[in-house]
Amino acid sequence: MEKVAEYLKTERAQEWRAELRKSLKAKERTSRERVEMLERDPNIRNKNIEEVNLGLTEDMALLEAQRCLDCPNPTCISGCPVGINIPKFIKKIDAHDFLGAAVVLKETNALPAVCGRVCPQEKQCENNCFYTISLKKPAVAIGHLERFAADFERNSGSIAIPEVAESNGIKVAVIGSGPAGLSAAGDLRKLGYDVTVFEALHEIGGVLKYGIPEFRLPNEIVDVEINVMREMGVKFRTNFIVGKTAGIEDLKAQGFEAFFIGSGAGLPRFMNIPGENFNGIFSSNEYLTRVNLMNAANPEYDTPVLSGKNVAVIGGGNTAMDSVRTAKRLGAERAMIIYRRSEEEMPARLEEVKHAKEEGIEFMTLHNPVEYFADEKGRVNKVRIQKMELGEPDASGRRRPYPIPDSEFEIEVDTVVVSVGVSPNPIIPSSIPELKMTDWGTIVVDKDTMQSSIPELFAGGDIVRGGATVILAMGDGRKAAAGMHKYLQEKVKK
Amino acid sequence: MNKIVEKEFFSENVAKIVIEAPEIAVSRKPGHFVIIRIDEKGERIPLTIASSDNEKGTITLVVQKVGVTSAKLLALEEGDFIHDVVGPLGKATHIEKVGTVLCAGGGVGVAPLLPIVEGFKKAGNKVITVLAARSKDLVILEEQMREFSDEVIIMTDDGSYGKKGLVTHGMEEVINREKVNLSVVIGPAIMMKFASLTTKKYNIKTYASLNTIMVDGTGMCGACRITVGGKTKFVCVDGPEFDAHEVDFDLMLSRLGAYREQEMEAYENYLKTVQ
Ligand SMILES: Cc1cc2nc3c(=O)[nH]c(=O)nc-3n(C[C@H](O)[C@H](O)[C@H](O)COP(=O)(O)OP(=O)(O)OC[C@H]3O[C@@H](n4cnc5c(N)ncnc54)[C@H](O)[C@@H]3O)c2cc1C
Ligand SMILES: Cc1cc2nc3c(=O)[nH]c(=O)nc-3n(C[C@H](O)[C@H](O)[C@H](O)COP(=O)(O)OP(=O)(O)OC[C@H]3O[C@@H](n4cnc5c(N)ncnc54)[C@H](O)[C@@H]3O)c2cc1C
Ligand code: SF4
Ligand code: SF4
Ligand code: FES
Numbered sequence: 001m002e003k004v005a006e007y008l009k010t011e012r013a014q015e016w017r018a019e020l021r022k023s024l025k026a027k028e029r030t031s032r033e034r035v036e037m038l039e040r041d042p043n044i045r046n047k048n049i050e051e052v053n054l055g056l057t058e059d060m061a062l063l064e065a066q067r068c069l070d071c072p073n074p075t076c077i078s079g080c081p082v083g084i085n086i087p088k089f090i091k092k093i094d095a096h097d098f099l100g101a102a103v104v105l106k107e108t109n110a111l112p113a114v115c116g117r118v119c120p121q122e123k124q125c126e127n128n129c130f131y132t133i134s135l136k137k138p139a140v141a142i143g144h145l146e147r148f149a150a151d152f153e154r155n156s157g158s159i160a161i162p163e164v165a166e167s168n169g170i171k172v173a174v175i176g177s178g179p180a181g182l183s184a185a186g187d188l189r190k191l192g193y194d195v196t197v198f199e200a201l202h203e204i205g206g207v208l209k210y211g212i213p214e215f216r217l218p219n220e221i222v223d224v225e226i227n228v229m230r231e232m233g234v235k236f237r238t239n240f241i242v243g244k245t246a247g248i249e250d251l252k253a254q255g256f257e258a259f260f261i262g263s264g265a266g267l268p269r270f271m272n273i274p275g276e277n278f279n280g281i282f283s284s285n286e287y288l289t290r291v292n293l294m295n296a297a298n299p300e301y302d303t304p305v306l307s308g309k310n311v312a313v314i315g316g317g318n319t320a321m322d323s324v325r326t327a328k329r330l331g332a333e334r335a336m337i338i339y340r341r342s343e344e345e346m347p348a349r350l351e352e353v354k355h356a357k358e359e360g361i362e363f364m365t366l367h368n369p370v371e372y373f374a375d376e377k378g379r380v381n382k383v384r385i386q387k388m389e390l391g392e393p394d395a396s397g398r399r400r401p402y403p404i405p406d407s408e409f410e411i412e413v414d415t416v417v418v419s420v421g422v423s424p425n426p427i428i429p430s431s432i433p434e435l436k437m438t439d440w441g442t443i444v445v446d447k448d449t450m451q452s453s454i455p456e457l458f459a460g461g462d463i464v465r466g467g468a469t470v471i472l473a474m475g476d477g478r479k480a481a482a483g484m485h486k487y488l489q490e491k492v493k494k
Numbered sequence: 495m496n497k498i499v500e501k502e503f504f505s506e507n508v509a510k511i512v513i514e515a516p517e518i519a520v521s522r523k524p525g526h527f528v529i530i531r532i533d534e535k536g537e538r539i540p541l542t543i544a545s546s547d548n549e550k551g552t553i554t555l556v557v558q559k560v561g562v563t564s565a566k567l568l569a570l571e572e573g574d575f576i577h578d579v580v581g582p583l584g585k586a587t588h589i590e591k592v593g594t595v596l597c598a599g600g601g602v603g604v605a606p607l608l609p610i611v612e613g614f615k616k617a618g619n620k621v622i623t624v625l626a627a628r629s630k631d632l633v634i635l636e637e638q639m640r641e642f643s644d645e646v647i648i649m650t651d652d653g654s655y656g657k658k659g660l661v662t663h664g665m666e667e668v669i670n671r672e673k674v675n676l677s678v679v680i681g682p683a684i685m686m687k688f689a690s691l692t693t694k695k696y697n698i699k700t701y702a703s704l705n706t707i708m709v710d711g712t713g714m715c716g717a718c719r720i721t722v723g724g725k726t727k728f729v730c731v732d733g734p735e736f737d738a739h740e741v742d743f744d745l746m747l748s749r750l751g752a753y754r755e756q757e758m759e760a761y762e763n764y765l766k767t768v769q
Contacts, residue, residue: 200580200710200712201580201710202531202538202577202578202580238578239578239579239580240517240580241580241581241583241712244521244581244582244583245517245518245521245580245581245582246517246520246521266712266713266714267713267714268714268715268716270716270719270726272726276726277719277720277721277726277745277749278748279748279749279751279752280752282716282717283715283716285714285715285716286709286715286716286717289709289710289714289715290709294537294538294709295535300535301535301536301537302535302536302537302562302563302760303537303538303709304753304756304757304760306752306753377748377751378745378748378749378751378752379752425712425713425714426713426731427712427713427731
């Protein structure tokens with residue numbers, strides 16, 4: 001920790017940063033308004049899949065970068081799970097060195113264009129910014145600036161391919177190509193390992209591809225990063241389910257010496273209420289997979305999806321927001337969120353809730369479905385819902401919802417998307433009975449090295465945390481790569 | 495990309511397709527299936543692995559043409575490639591020596607029944623197979639079934655081949671004649687429903703292999719879910735085989751029809767493009 005503080009101090013003391021600090025009075029910095037992201041018109045964007053956020057212009061980025069005070073004690077960094085040197089990258093922007101800013105980001109974050117778009121910044125870096133803590137003003141728009149620098153680099157056509165150490169010939173396997181797997185693979189390759197990523201689906205990217213929609217995270221952005229990894233020499237095998245196509249033991253026999261498991265939390269939960277298996281009721285995973293991975297909304301593709309007139313999405317997380325906004329884009333006249341707590345408790349990113357409202361999504365908070373009904377063909381046509389009220393906070397610190405007696409009523413729906421959470425994917429654990437698991441089906445790991453109860457197996461991301469975030473998954477991947485490196489080097493010495 | 499190394503039509507709408515998939519060939523067991531996607535715009539569909547050859551590194555699928563994807567697959571030739579093949583998926587059939595096994599297959603279910611018939615026979619059981627179809631020209635895989643069955647009974651709705659009657663008639667004939675220890679039924683949901691009611695009457699343990707609509711096949715989406723014994727199960731990971739007497743076949747029937755309109759429209763459009 002001390003070493004980090006020391007490093008930040010030396011960095012901050014550099015002349016260019018001292019100059020920048022002097023160039024503008026703190027008062028002037030703090031009296032500025034926070035930039036507003038440019039967005040597509042809500043009534044146009046809710047009919048297409050183009051990205052909602054348009055980014056910042058250079059001028060906007062420069063103005064926003066000036067707001068950052070380059071604090072002597074940059075508390076923002078402690079809010080970032082991968083510890084991005086935030087003032088340094090922002091001051092690079094301030095100094096017009098946009099490519100330099102991207103380089104700073106990539107020191108610790110393999111996918112800044114992704115994180116700038118999907119991190120819940122208001123709970124992480126921005127929540128710990130001096131503006132939020134001490135000035136009670138809107139935080140520096142760290143996420144927007146991160147996106148700006150990463151997009152600038154990508155659009156400049158001169159994406160830096162990270163340096164790769166000389167090959168050491170040691171084969172390692174990464175299982176799952178979500179953010180956890182990708183960041184582990186990148187780091188391991190940089191250290192000179194012969195890395196193969198195994199992915200069950202036909203596309204690389206995990207939730208970034210099959211879950212998060214185009215209008216929030218265009219696939220192209222993820223693909224650019226994956227191509228960088230290909231150029232670094234990372235190998236990818238799609239359509240390969242470890243534990244089914246071949247097991248860990250088979251891979252060991254093929255010479256793989258260590259494994260990173262980043263298989264995610266892919267198992268959708270249902271509420272187990274009557275009628276939940278009627279046609280027209282989807283898990284959010286199915287609904288989003290059909291649209292995002294299989295392109296079901298595009299008539300040129302073979303996979304179908306049911307596009308409803310009255311769509312109810314159950315839940316209040318990012319997944320629920322993505323589903324309900326997707327439903328709107330597929331032509332729903334009425335697309336609504338049904339959530340059992342109040343808006344304050346919603347786990348979704350603030351920006352997604354705001355965007356959803358602008359796009360005409362109805363919010364029925366403090367409501368909970370209790371039963372579904374169907375027409376004679378088995379297609380859902382009604383949902384019975386119950387009103388809720390909030391009681392005392394529960395173990396998670398959120399106020400617990402209670403049903404209000406005799407408050408039930410029915411509304412017409414023809415499509416329902418159940419988005420009440422996911423459980424860890426059980427395929428790998430069930431193929432390795434000796435692997436130590438928690439009661440919740442997550443893999444037990446050492447929190448510093450991410451090593452599991454089996455020395456050559458490491459794990460991270462949602463398979464360790466349950467449903468979490470992209471950046472936490474990436475942080476785990478990096479930690480695990482370091483842990484694997486240490487383990488393998490010690491093994492080589494023996 | 496997986497290469498088609500052999501293709502042979504068994505009847506107008508049913509063909510055997512042998513594809514290169516060395517890893518799957520080694521890992522598969524009877525009852526397992528794969529999910530394939532023909533091209534970049536294709537849909538992911540599940541198909542049972544009928545057999546495999548470890549040395550050649552191939553797996554064999556038996557495919558019946560029912561809609562766009564199966565038609566596109568049957569239109570591919572030897573030497574062509576299938577874009578994606580993933581597997582083996584599902585739980586393997588629990589095969590053991592139990593005595594006499596009554597296998598019943600109808601329609602799309604005859605193909606996935608084949609490896610199960612083979613498995614039970616090789617485990618030393620007496621295997622009696624009932625194949626049901628609407629008419630003579632829709633009877634498929636008879637020869638292959640005979641190879642691994644002690645007896646094959648053919649039932650046709652119109653009596654144009656074998657005996658006239660439904661699959662359940664053929665099954666009851668056997669049950670009334672001799673002791674059956676286990677039954678396996680695969681076919682359209684409606685057929686499985688009645689076959690299952692029949693064996694329930696005689697208290698014969700019965701497995702049904704469910705052919706629900708699937709997307710990923712790894713438990714990620716829940717498209718394949720079904721109610722078994724009052725609980726929701728995912729066919730791709732908890733199945734495809736379940737205790738037939740516990741399965742809610744009416745629900746399954748309805749879920750299979752979820753996309754019928756789109757499927758029919760797509761098939762008509764497809765037929766126009768190939769003409
Ligand atoms: C719709 C949606 C929206 C979200 N929005 C946000 C957001 O805005 N911000 C945010 O921070 N987080 C968001 N999240 C959460 C975030 O996406 C996840 O926390 C993150 O993706 C977890 O990364 P991971 O690498 O652990 O797993 P995943 O991204 O789930 O990737 C796991 C991969 O492993 C593969 N796999 C599984 N088993 C095997 C096997 N046996 N062999 C080979 N491959 C296997 C899977 O197919 C998958 O591709 C969202 C999640 C969803 C579903
Ligand atoms: C585990 C499993 C194993 C299977 N094994 C085989 C196999 O070995 N050989 C084989 O030919 N088929 C098999 N099937 C069925 C096969 O997956 C479907 O026939 C295929 O998905 C149809 O796709 P399509 O685009 O050609 O037709 P679609 O256009 O999707 O469907 C056309 C018609 O077939 C019906 N249908 C659609 N899907 C199914 C289904 N899963 N089962 C029954 N009827 C359906 C539809 O209701 C529609 O009327 C299996 C299915 C499962 C779940
Ligand atoms: S990665 Fe996420 S938490 Fe870290 S600085 Fe960027 S937006 Fe903030
Ligand atoms: S805390 Fe806020 S103002 Fe201070 S360095 Fe970090 S981003 Fe800049
Ligand atoms: S096919 Fe997606 S969970 Fe079974």
